[in-house]
Amino acid sequence: MCASYGLGGNGQTIELADGLEPMSEPGPRALIDQWMNERGGGATITGKNALNLNPIIRADPAGARDMQLAWWWLWLDGTGPVKFSAFNSRDDRLMRSWKKPFQHRALLPATWYVEKKGRFHLPEHEIFGVAALTSTVTRDDGTELVTYSMVTRDAPAGSEAEEYWGRMPLVLPRDMHDEWLNPARPGDAKLVAEVQHASDEISRALTTA
Numbered sequence: 001m002c003a004s005y006g007l008g009g010n011g012q013t014i015e016l017a018d019g020l021e022p023m024s025e026p027g028p029r030a031l032i033d034q035w036m037n038e039r040g041g042g043a044t045i046t047g048k049n050a051l052n053l054n055p056i057i058r059a060d061p062a063g064a065r066d067m068q069l070a071w072w073w074l075w076l077d078g079t080g081p082v083k084f085s086a087f088n089s090r091d092d093r094l095m096r097s098w099k100k101p102f103q104h105r106a107l108l109p110a111t112w113y114v115e116k117k118g119r120f121h122l123p124e125h126e127i128f129g130v131a132a133l134t135s136t137v138t139r140d141d142g143t144e145l146v147t148y149s150m151v152t153r154d155a156p157a158g159s160e161a162e163e164y165w166g167r168m169p170l171v172l173p174r175d176m177h178d179e180w181l182n183p184a185r186p187g188d189a190k191l192v193a194e195v196q197h198a199s200d201e202i203s204r205a206l207t208t209a
Helices: 026-039 160-164 174-181 189-198 200-205
Strands: 004-006 042-044 054-059 065-072 088-090 105-110 112-115 118-120 128-138 144-154 167-169
Touching: 004 105, 026 054, 026 065, 042 054, 054 128, 054 144, 054 174, 105 144, 105 174, 112 167, 118 160, 128 174, 174 189, 189 200
Parallel strands: 065 144, 088 144
Antiparallel strands: 004 042, 004 112, 054 065, 054 105, 105 128, 112 118, 128 144, 144 167
């Protein structure tokens, strides 16, 4: 189960101009810069005391992308994080355990993730998008809060990721981003199959070297 990912670090810089849209736009860029200054570029599960929020990319009802900070661990109502483990959600259970949040999808911008002490990245440390599910709730004080769960998949057989652990984040190639974020596209078994297949190549490219 992946509980840590982020942007930059280890002496690497990120080039947002060629990154995930809308990261290169002034508003999202300022949000990312502030988050990186405050969090050191690392996303961790949101705690009750730290209350750290992490950047996610979503599409509005018209399909335009935006970026905002969200709580990493799903809430299903306004009272707090659900009691069961909800920071990761298995791709093979999206149509059962996660069917409702599967209709509200997001991308998590990252250049690395950590699994069993292995820090994985693409060969040139490019930015990639990790699939996520979201739930927006209204808290007792009337404010809205976006919460999310990272989608995970089986590590491809023979991949470096499999050597560390049997599961890994569901990383999506660029040509699947629009489909995953499309608010008009239902979260169904067909979409599950498409993203599982589409993620194979980029999943095999992730390395610790």
